[in-house]
Amino acid sequence: MSDFTENFIPEPERYEFRAAPIHQFELARRDFFKLLGAGIVVFAVAKQSRAMQETTPSRAFHNEELPKEISSWLHVGEDGTVTGFTGKAEIGQNIRTSLAQTVADELRVPIETVRMVMADTALTPFDAGTFGSRTTPTMTPQFRRVASAARDLLIEVAAKEWNVAPEGLVAANAKVTDPASGRSLRYAELARGKTLAQNLPVEDPVTPAPEWTIAGKPVPKVDAREFVTGKHQYTPDFRPAGLLHGKVLRPPSFGATLDSYDDSAAKALPGVIVVREGDFVGAAAPTVHEAQAALDAIHAQWKEVPQISNKELFAFLKKNGESKPDDRSRKQKGSVEEALKNAAHRLDATYTVAFIAHAPLEPRAAVAQWSDGKLTVWTGTQRPFAVRDELAAVFHVPETSVRVIVPDTGSAYGGKHTGDAALEAARLARAAGRPVKLVWTREEEFTWAYFRPAGVIEIKSAIAVDGTLTAWEFHNYNSGTSGIETPYVVPNQQTEFHSVPQILRSGSYRGLAATANHFARETHMDVLARTARMDALEFRLKNLSDPRMRAVLEAAAKSFGWPHKKSREGQGFGIAAGYEKGSYVATCVEVAVDRSSGAVRVVRVVEAFECGAIVNPDGLRNQVVGAIIQGLGGALFEAIEFENGRIKNPHFASYRVPRFRDVPQIESVLLDRKDIPSAGAGETPIMALAPAIGSAIFDATGVRLNALPMVPNGLQRT
Amino acid sequence: MAKPIEFEVNGKRYSVQYPPDTPLLSVLRDELGLTGSKYGCGEGQCGACTVLISGVPKRSCMIPVSTVAGKPITTIEGLEKDGRLHPVQQAFLDAGAFQCAYCTSGMIMSSVGLLQGNPKPTDPEIIQFMQGNICRCGTHPRVIEAIRHAARITQEPRS
Incomplete structure (x- = not known):
């Protein structure tokens, strides 16, 4: 760079x-x-x-x-x-x-x-x-x-x-x-x-x-047979002898605290252990059903606190974003102010991204067992040592007395950095003196896990008459710094991240903020290309010097057949690219939009990806195709709805994720650079999809969409 | 205590005592130790818990155990015969149709159900039938490929 x-x-x-x-x-x-x-x-x-x-x-x-x-x-x-x-x-x-x-x-x-x-x-x-x-x-x-x-x-x-x-x-x-x-x-x-x-x-x-x-x-996957036969044991599949099942009493809203509490009826139930420590209330019993019955018998009243809701979200982020001139999250080069003033064409725009959920199919789960003051926990986490340290700190035991084992896990996507279920199961197991398994319900997973942070992104930009970028000012409020820097050559730049007090519990998500930052930047680049009356690919290549980024753009364009001629009503094409975490991606998309119904369908995706020397092309293809399909959700329809500290759509019936019918024809073009050390590939392939789709929708309809998700309810009439 | 409920899983008879509204999935996993069927949502929305009841794919998280009395149930554990994989299992293996594979049992059971009723499904028929099975890793194209492949190898005479 x-x-x-x-x-x-x-x-x-x-x-x-x-x-x-x-x-x-x-x-x-x-x-x-x-x-x-x-x-x-x-x-x-x-x-x-x-x-x-x-x-x-x-x-x-x-x-x-x-x-x-x-x-x-x-x-x-x-x-x-x-x-x-x-x-x-x-x-x-x-x-x-x-x-x-x-x-x-x-x-x-x-x-x-x-x-x-x-x-x-x-x-x-x-x-x-x-x-x-x-x-x-x-x-x-x-x-x-x-x-x-x-x-x-x-x-x-x-x-x-x-x-x-x-x-x-x-x-x-x-x-x-x-x-x-x-x-x-x-x-x-x-x-x-x-x-x-x-x-x-x-x-x-x-x-x-x-x-x-x-x-x-x-x-092929080394233990593939274990998975097609159902023999592989994920955390929820462990069944040590004497196992009890745990459940946790959840507050009605985020930040609520226990006001009054009576568990006498629950404690009277046979075979049930009830635990209250501060605002933690849980029960363990021989079956999930009995544990739930115990929770149902508890009389608890909660004190709730006012919370920000969906409709005020973006205004709140914009208003509360911190700006410190000497902040390390700010970078400057040349004079943006000067360049904007002398611009041949100036273009300013604002973009937003919603909170979304990881929704790994294996929910947060743990099996905890205490024996002679030592704790063993099986749990699906991306950070076993951090979870071990957290357990040791919470239960005041040395780290050497805690063992965390992560069975191969039913996915995470950045969503399993914490040990929530491990802590809960260990608490119940300690009180019960028996092993306890705790598996979050889908509703708990959607509510009490953490989210990919929402954000507002503002861009001010300028180009010369010939389409050369002259000014680039980029502000990200809340969503994060990954992929915030532009890979394009711009003499005058200012980039700044503005942190905002946390609204919903937020954390890592596949690609972090790179998806949001690429959505804003690459959408903006598409608009600038049109302003300069240039082809979207040609405009990017004109402003790029990085040969690896040029290579993925050219490879994707070649396989896709860019520029593509429209052959029917509602057809549109888009292209976008990016760089992050040592790997490069370029994505071409074809959409079909039905203007009468507003239905938007991604028909075809061609994605070129380069991460140095490829270690396993089959596994890599799975990651690239998987990222594209997962990315469809955040691009088109996934969004967490919340009000008064409650999640309003904590189910797969109300939080739409990509399914078979949403899947386009996908072609992944893997560039194997044996002369470059191997980089990871789990995240970058997701980044360029949303802006490519957005530009394709514009190409099809003339409607520019600056918010992710773009069409949660189809394309609205304008 | 509730009345015993008798049913047959993978050719073996069981008698269990559970409240009649207990989901079949809980009984399979917690009582019978058949943990190949997964909990993904408990709401019939993701398909990870799919089993065959009298040959028809059903979401076992939504089936009260009392309603399966006397019925034959097949779970993922019941597909392999004498160490030989079911053609659908083999097809998933050949296609590498999984990533984290948490959805795989349900995908395979739905596919078995699909091919039993429709041995040569078209792609739109596959997509329609599999719409209720969620894969968050995005392995859908390989699942479709595996089902096509399974249809082919099921057609071929067994050696």
Whole structure:
């Protein structure tokens, strides 16, 4: 990116939860072999200098903390089984497979012999969390390095065994071979009876992408059969002996506090445990039905507080946005004021985005079990170590007394950074003296989780007669800083984020604010292109220098057939692009609008995506297509409605999510840049869809839509 | 205590004592330990809990257990026979038609129901039938591909 970007120090993304403090891994080294059996272990140890550099607030928009000290390790067992350990969680993004591929590739073993132990605070190294598209850029290289070191170690063992120099030996197919004599030893044989451990610095050389054999290929999901047979156990599927089911009494509105309380009738019910701690009220019983009956028998009165409602939302955000001239969230270059004054064409506009819900199909859930003062919790979270620390703090026990295990989880999309259900289940389990399972209902999930923040974005801009951008002033109120910087070349710029006191509980969402910021910027770019009487693609290319962004735009346009001629009434085409988290996206969209009914249908989407060297093209395609489909909801119809601290549409019947009928024809064009380190891909593919749809709707109808969602009730007549 | 309710799941007879309005899904998961059927909404809106009742796909979260007395029920656990996957399971596997896979059991059960009633569905028929199953990861195109594939392999004579 430009020097301008590098010199800009913005406020860290407020909606990406901050990482937990530094922890060393507690398990003593000698315990590894007790736990794993004999063999060879390699630890990746981040060098202090590098760790320091990466954890100091950087000159980037995101301040995601990276793993410290020991960050991953690998064990080669006596039976040849290879086990990789990481604190990252599998939430549907397919990293269990992509990490196993990486290990298999670098260690030169079949992928079937690799298993990954993930997101278990007792077994895996500390990890700040599975978010920010960080697994592929940070964890994949670490596993390459540990696997490479393990391979070297196995070669050394073989060399010693044969009394030859290690340099001539070859590792392949889970064997070390001596080409001179033709003899070979399997890894399993080399590991037998050994207890070798090695630390390595993270800078060891690894196999370059063009030479990958298992990585870079469309390897199927490693445990796919578990899922098609229903055997995989998600958190809600755990059933330890003596299990009770928990329920929590929810207040009628956000911020309400208990005014009066009587649980005598509930406590009289057989087999029921009722817990009240402050404003927390919950019950545990042998069945969910009985737990609910206990809650129903509680007489509770709540004191409510006034709240902002939907209809005042955007005015509130605009009015309460903070503006501090020296704020780190503000950047300036050239003189916007001057450039706006001398503009050939000036264009100002305001855009808004609604609160939306993640609605992961597996709701927040936890199973908690106390035993001898120690707590074990199974829960679907993106941040197991942070949840462990939170549990330890709340229950006043050492962190070593809490174990958080994350079974592969029924999705998150940024929505499972917290440990709400874990805390609730642990509270009830402690009182009950038995394991307690707590699964949020869909209504609880829609109400008591957190939301993607709403926002208002204002843009002032100017272009020269020939379509060159001359001024760009961009203000984001509340929604966040991700993707706030323009990738286009503009000599005079001002960008500012205005924080606003929280209205609804807000947090990370796939792509964070990048979706909102790209919607505003790319919609605005479409209007500017029309103002300059230029094609939308041509206008963008004219104002772009970044070759990777140009490449995705050109690839999407080529596959889509841009510019496309309209062949029927109501047909329209749009294009948009963006850059975020090390990857690039460009999206072309065709819509069909029925002006009489107002029905808007996305007919076709072509999306080009580039994230460096592709680790698994099949998994990547799933992520890209999935992001497009999920993005349809936020673009077209998803919005949380709220009034007086209550969510008015907390059900799938009233909160519309994309379904089969909404799905367009989708083509993903994956650009594999083997010369560029792999970046993550879970988020960026969602960003350019909404503005491309909006521009296509304008192309079809002449109606410009500046609010997300764009057509919750169809296209209104104007 | 409530009167025992008898029914058959995956060819096995069960007798349970539950309040008659208890959702079948709770009985399957909490009493019988058949956790392959998922809770997604409890409101019949997402399809994650889909099972076959007398061969017809139903949202088990909306079915009071008392109404299935004497009826045969098939859950995701009942599709595999002698270690051999049902053609629909195989088709989902081949198509990689899942991401987090929490919706997969329900998707597969709905697809089995669809193909039993309509062995060669057109794409619009597939979309219409599957409209009640939510996938939040956006794997719909692969689910459609898997159903087409399952229809093909079901047509072929078994070796």
